[in-house]
Amino acid sequence: MEITVSTAEKLGLRPEEFELIKRILGRTPNFTELSAYSVMWSEHCSYKNSIKWLKTLPRDGSRLLVKAGEENAGLVDIGDGYAVVFKIESHNHPSAIEPFQGAATGVGGIHRDIFTMGARPIASLNSLRFGNLKEDKTQHLLSGVVHGIGHYGNCFGVPTVGGEIYFEDCYHTNPLVNAMSVGIVKIGQTVSATAAGVGNPVFIVGSATGKDGMGGAAFASADITENSIEDLPAVQVGDPFQEKKLLEACLEVIPTGALVGMQDMGAAGIICSTSETSAKGGVGMKIDLEKVPTRQKNMKAWELLLSESQERMLMIVHKGREAEVQGIFEKWDLPCSQIGEVTDDGMLRFYMNGELEAEVPAESLVLGGGAPVYHRDYTEPKYFSKIKSFNPNKIPVPDDLKDVAEKIISIPNIANKRWIYNQYDSMVGTGNTSINQPSDAAIVWAKEANKGLAVTTDCNSRYVFANPLQGGMMAVAEAARNIVCSGGTPLGVTNCLNFGNPYDPEVYYQFVYALKGMGEACKKFDTPVTGGNVSFYNQSPDGPVYPTPTIGMVGLLENINDKMTLDFKEEGDIIFLVGKSSNDINSSEYLHKICGVEYSPAPKFDLDEEYAMQQKIAGLIKRKVIASAHDVSEGGLFVTLIESSFNNKLGFDVVANDYKLRKDAMWFGEAQSRVVVSVNPLNLEVFKKVMGTHPYEELGVVTNGTVEVDGMYWGTILEWKEKYDTAIETYMNHYLAE
Amino acid sequence: MKFGVVVFPGSNCDRDMYDALKYDLKQEVVMLWHKDKELPGFTTDDCIVLPGGFSYGDYLRCGAIARFSPLMQAVIDFANKGGKVLGVCNGFQILCESGLLPGALLRNANQQFVCKNVFIKGEEGKALKIPVAHGEGRYYADKATLRQLESDNQIIYRYCDADGNITDAANPNGATDNIAGICNANRNVFGMMPHPERACSEVLGNTDGRRVFKTLLIKNLQLTAEPVLA
Numbered sequence: 001m002e003i004t005v006s007t008a009e010k011l012g013l014r015p016e017e018f019e020l021i022k023r024i025l026g027r028t029p030n031f032t033e034l035s036a037y038s039v040m041w042s043e044h045c046s047y048k049n050s051i052k053w054l055k056t057l058p059r060d061g062s063r064l065l066v067k068a069g070e071e072n073a074g075l076v077d078i079g080d081g082y083a084v085v086f087k088i089e090s091h092n093h094p095s096a097i098e099p100f101q102g103a104a105t106g107v108g109g110i111h112r113d114i115f116t117m118g119a120r121p122i123a124s125l126n127s128l129r130f131g132n133l134k135e136d137k138t139q140h141l142l143s144g145v146v147h148g149i150g151h152y153g154n155c156f157g158v159p160t161v162g163g164e165i166y167f168e169d170c171y172h173t174n175p176l177v178n179a180m181s182v183g184i185v186k187i188g189q190t191v192s193a194t195a196a197g198v199g200n201p202v203f204i205v206g207s208a209t210g211k212d213g214m215g216g217a218a219f220a221s222a223d224i225t226e227n228s229i230e231d232l233p234a235v236q237v238g239d240p241f242q243e244k245k246l247l248e249a250c251l252e253v254i255p256t257g258a259l260v261g262m263q264d265m266g267a268a269g270i271i272c273s274t275s276e277t278s279a280k281g282g283v284g285m286k287i288d289l290e291k292v293p294t295r296q297k298n299m300k301a302w303e304l305l306l307s308e309s310q311e312r313m314l315m316i317v318h319k320g321r322e323a324e325v326q327g328i329f330e331k332w333d334l335p336c337s338q339i340g341e342v343t344d345d346g347m348l349r350f351y352m353n354g355e356l357e358a359e360v361p362a363e364s365l366v367l368g369g370g371a372p373v374y375h376r377d378y379t380e381p382k383y384f385s386k387i388k389s390f391n392p393n394k395i396p397v398p399d400d401l402k403d404v405a406e407k408i409i410s411i412p413n414i415a416n417k418r419w420i421y422n423q424y425d426s427m428v429g430t431g432n433t434s435i436n437q438p439s440d441a442a443i444v445w446a447k448e449a450n451k452g453l454a455v456t457t458d459c460n461s462r463y464v465f466a467n468p469l470q471g472g473m474m475a476v477a478e479a480a481r482n483i484v485c486s487g488g489t490p491l492g493v494t495n496c497l498n499f500g501n502p503y504d505p506e507v508y509y510q511f512v513y514a515l516k517g518m519g520e521a522c523k524k525f526d527t528p529v530t531g532g533n534v535s536f537y538n539q540s541p542d543g544p545v546y547p548t549p550t551i552g553m554v555g556l557l558e559n560i561n562d563k564m565t566l567d568f569k570e571e572g573d574i575i576f577l578v579g580k581s582s583n584d585i586n587s588s589e590y591l592h593k594i595c596g597v598e599y600s601p602a603p604k605f606d607l608d609e610e611y612a613m614q615q616k617i618a619g620l621i622k623r624k625v626i627a628s629a630h631d632v633s634e635g636g637l638f639v640t641l642i643e644s645s646f647n648n649k650l651g652f653d654v655v656a657n658d659y660k661l662r663k664d665a666m667w668f669g670e671a672q673s674r675v676v677v678s679v680n681p682l683n684l685e686v687f688k689k690v691m692g693t694h695p696y697e698e699l700g701v702v703t704n705g706t707v708e709v710d711g712m713y714w715g716t717i718l719e720w721k722e723k724y725d726t727a728i729e730t731y732m733n734h735y736l737a738e
Numbered sequence: 739m740k741f742g743v744v745v746f747p748g749s750n751c752d753r754d755m756y757d758a759l760k761y762d763l764k765q766e767v768v769m770l771w772h773k774d775k776e777l778p779g780f781t782t783d784d785c786i787v788l789p790g791g792f793s794y795g796d797y798l799r800c801g802a803i804a805r806f807s808p809l810m811q812a813v814i815d816f817a818n819k820g821g822k823v824l825g826v827c828n829g830f831q832i833l834c835e836s837g838l839l840p841g842a843l844l845r846n847a848n849q850q851f852v853c854k855n856v857f858i859k860g861e862e863g864k865a866l867k868i869p870v871a872h873g874e875g876r877y878y879a880d881k882a883t884l885r886q887l888e889s890d891n892q893i894i895y896r897y898c899d900a901d902g903n904i905t906d907a908a909n910p911n912g913a914t915d916n917i918a919g920i921c922n923a924n925r926n927v928f929g930m931m932p933h934p935e936r937a938c939s940e941v942l943g944n945t946d947g948r949r950v951f952k953t954l955l956i957k958n959l960q961l962t963a964e965p966v967l968a
Contacts, residue, residue, distance in 0.1 A: 150851050154871070155792040157750025241748050241795025331773075333747065418854075425853045425871045427936050428790075430754040435855065435869070436943030445941050447757065560941055736849075 074530020099144025119183030131172030210295035452557030454488030472517025488555030500544025788829025801831030830929035841879030847912025
């Protein structure tokens with residue numbers, strides 16, 4: 001087979017990249033080698049179009065034990081000899097084509113990133129985006145994705161403790177499925193994704209290798225089109241039972257000290273794990289591909305290198321200790337095969353039955369080594385002019401606010417998500433404290449360290465669409481706010497950057513400015529970015545999705561009993577809004593979904609004001625002055641109040657203080673940096689003292705179950721709860737009945 | 739009384755059960771490996787627990803493979819000699835598959851996995867809030883078996899609402915007669931779908947599970963234990 005530039009292009013490489021490969025090798029690559037470069041230099045593995053800007057994010061912090069990008073996931077010190085390991089990753093394109101397996105293997109992949117470092121995953125979260133829930137296609141995708149996440153996570157045995165989901169038209173063809181895993185490890189028991197020691201044996205452990213997921217990394221780096229269904233073999237198939245055994249076996253092997261390094265096999269399988277571990281250790285490897293256990297006969301060298309079969313790990317073992325490792329894998333009934341050894345010259349040599357199939361420098365394949373880095377152009381999107389021309393005065397304030405409120409709590413973005421989360425095991429591990437006592441972030445008890453972890457994922461992508469810079473900040477700010485409102489101290493961030501095609505300068509503008517905003521906010525909240533994932537090409541012929549830089553944040557509670565919950569506790573408690581009411585309906589669910597306005601600016605936000613507000617909330621919680629704290633987000637103040645009432649079936653009697661404010665802005669506006677707190681009257685004086693000059697206003701009192709707004713009776717909490725609880729189910733039960 | 743928690747490949751509530759028994763209920767407890775053939779040091783005063791999870795992946799029928807594991811043969815002998823056995827969730831499924839308990843657990847009526855707090859009613863009288871987490875938890879038995887379970891008082895828990903009313907709405911999986919748990923005729927083998935080990939810790943904000951362990955196994959259990967480690 002003659003290899004030409006057109007072969008390279010068929011594999012997704014650009015002509016200039018083909019030239020670069022020829023220069024590196026000093027010859028024309030063969031097909032196997034070219035395939036290796038095509039996946040390793042895909043956006044998914046190389047970050048070639050994003051790394052320039054990723055490097056501008058704050059990546060240092062006193063608690064950070066490894067820097068972003070150094071290992072498979074971030075590692076943050078939580079004291080007393082323990083560290084938290086966490087990462088978020090996308091599985092958007094596979095889920096668009098095959099929602100069940102796409103989502104399932106997304107969950108499997110992110111957990112592997114955590115336990116390949118030696119940590120036991122103790123919590124998972126997910127961040128999902130779909131099109132309009134009225135559409136059959138959306139119901140099909142939602143049903144499959146939720147089933148897939150549940151199938152994998154429930155069997156693997158890690159609780160799904162939190163997440164978020166939004167339904168917006170722009171995600172109709174290209175849904176987003178981002179999964180996050182959080183693990184705990186004893187400092188000193190971590191494993192590095194590195195190879196070292198000439199002559200040390202290299203093992204492949206876990207599942208046998210098949211042709212599934214062939215070239216998935218390259219597939220993830222192209223637009224979704226109507227022909228994407230033909231890429232079905234690029235979607236992997238998951239086996240959570242195998243992964244559960246792999247987890248236990250890996251965590252049993254690590255304390256023996258027999259391992260030099262370990263790297264999970266996700267995107268680009270054997271080629272990725274061998275090249276990354278070799279490049280990191282400055283060594284090479286000789287691999288005999290015929291020794292790889294396979295699921296089917298006659299697999300070719302390039303297929304073995306690129307296969308994305310799940311539940312596999314590459315292990316580099318100290319020579320002489322092979323038997324110990326093999327013994328443990330035998331105990332767990334898992335294949336464990338030596339496939340090669342570490343060499344000293346930095347070259348990867350892959351043999352098949354003695355025949356050299358590929359010979360490439362490990363360094364040349366990887367990010368930070370030979371992989372190309374691009375500077376992309378960007379220009380301000382044209383739709384910004386529509387945003388600038390929005391005039392709120394043309395939106396009449398509705399007369400019947402109760403009617404609007406009822407519609408708002410039935411919007412799928414706001415309504416109860418129990419149809420989704422009841423399909424996830426949220427309690428396995430007996431560490432999720434938020435089932436019986438909910439908070440803005442999920443609070444997970446890390447038992448062995450006896451500390452609380454506050455975890456959350458956040459991103460309102462409509463805000464980012466309206467203003468990428470501020471929207472990026474707001475995503476980080478909301479995550480920090482959720483953690484602070486739960487009694488935690490923000491520790492660090494992992495991000496999943498979901499954008500459209502980076503070769504479109506307007507999309508790239510969104511990317512650049514969202515990252516600038518995120519970076520600024522991460523500095524403010526002292527939450528370094530520990531790692532994450534970039535997912536470009538989230539677009540269909542209809543255009544790109546909203547820019548969606550999902551933030552996964554982890555916070556710490558030194559004492560789990562210091563947690564704060566979001567629900568009103570007692571009739572008669574006084575309700576305050578911490579922060580300022582604002583005459584702002586911009587980019588709210590109300591304006592977008594009820595009034596039907598697509599283009600409006602992002603809601604009011606000021607980073608310093610947000611930070612000051614969070615400090616106040618942290619102070620109130622520390623001094624045990626407040627009974628509940630719940631931040632104002634989608635749907636505005638009314639939704640915050642009603643959500644605070646559900647758990648204990650209480651209600652509220654509130655009035656707007658400022659008659660100059662639009663009523664719709666008062667109750668449904670989404671101006672940022674606001675939190676609803678409830679205070680026992682006995683604590684009133686201390687509350688006011690702690691608040692000092694920070695803006696706050698008294699809204700009213702907690703009732704025993706009635707809802708009254710501006711002196712009008714709005715019914716009982718049970719009536720509101722029924723509407724809130726059943727909105728999503730109505731769509732989905734109808735779908736399943738068909 | 740000593741507890742042994744059996745670890746099958748794919749068990750994922752084994753540690754939770756261990757933690758609840760050891761730290762919340764202050765019991766002596768050891769982990770047992772499915773490949774072992776004996777229960778050394780266990781007498782009929784002791785209790786073997788089959789925990790929840792997905793033994794062998796549950797790709798066939800839940801519990802259908804686990805019943806053939808080497809240790810299960812020993813557990814069956816142990817139960818037949820009068821030793822206490824508790825199966826929770828996947829453990830209940832294994833007990834039914836192995837014939838230690840009658841009936842079977844079918845796929846939930848709505849075909850979906852369900853995880854949430856439910857209420858169950860047993861001899862404690864008051865409704866207990868205990869979580870469920872299963873895809874195949876719909877208890878089924880033929881009419882004659884059901885009649886016998888009923889007449890011998892072998893139905894140990896039924897799904898109910900917060901006030902203790904046994905209603906269809908309170909049934910999370912479509913189980914016959916709202917059955918959440920049963921025991922054998924000798925009252926030494928217990929199986930239930932809800933997870934009492936998930937409701938034993940003050941940190942989790944629910945300690946109703948302690949009552950289940952007290953009723954079924956640990957008669958002298960103190961219900962108000964100190965919060966653990968906190």
